Amino acid sequence: MxxxxxxxxxxxxxxxxxxxxxxxxxxxxxxxxxxxxxxxxxxxxxxxxxxxxxxxxxxxxxxxxxxxxxxxxxxxxGIGYLAQEASVFRTLSVEENILAVLEMTNLSKSEQKEKTESLLEEFSL
Structure with missing residues (x-):
């Protein structure tokens, strides 16, 4: 690509x-x-x-x-941009920020939740 x-x-x-x-x-x-x-x-x-x-x-x-x-x-x-700021959604938790991004995908709600949990575990959060 x-x-x-x-x-x-x-x-x-x-x-x-x-x-x-x-x-x-x-x-x-x-x-x-x-x-x-x-x-x-x-x-x-x-x-x-x-x-x-x-x-x-x-x-x-x-x-x-x-x-x-x-x-x-x-x-x-697949085109995205990661801004300098730590988060655009500063009042959201890490989990809520991940879920906000995953809402842009074609994953089901349960798949979004599963992916979020996997990422949180992977980074020990």
């Missing part, structure tokens, strides 16, 4: 944040973007996940154009 972007452009008013950004990441590959604050690193990831819409450019998963898909549909296809 390959995540690929082509010529991503994002502007906020007159400010050009992403200027024709293209990148490709293969499954299992670890990639980092380096640059100063405000360079557009996070914005390019947000566009790939569907959190932010580009002014122009495309996002592909393998050969499927996912540019117009909402974030939850991209997540179901």
């Amino acid at each position: 390959i995540l690929r972007t082509e010529n991503l452009v994002k502007k906020y008013g007159a400010r050009l944040v992403n200027d024709h950004i293209s990148y490709q990441v293969a499954q299992g590959e670890i990639v980092g973007l380096l640059g100063p604050n405000g360079a557009g690193k996070t914005t390019s990831f947000y566009i790939a996940t569907g959190l932010v819409k580009p002014n122009s450019g495309k996002v592909f998963l393998d050969d499927l154009d996912v540019t117009s898909l909402p974030m939850y549909k991209r997540a179901r296809l």
Whole structure:
């Protein structure tokens, strides 16, 4: 599976944040973007996940154009983003955070619970 972007452009008013950004990441590959604050690193990831819409450019998963898909549909296809913050849902327990993520899968409620218990046990939580 390959995540690929082509010529991503994002502007906020007159400010050009992403200027024709293209990148490709293969499954299992670890990639980092380096640059100063405000360079557009996070914005390019947000566009790939569907959190932010580009002014122009495309996002592909393998050969499927996912540019117009909402974030939850991209997540179901395997595109996700782990933010710097420890948790978006700070008031939830670890178990509740895991269950919240598993709700995006096609697992039944009992399978979600089983997977959650397995992960909690695996990490001794």
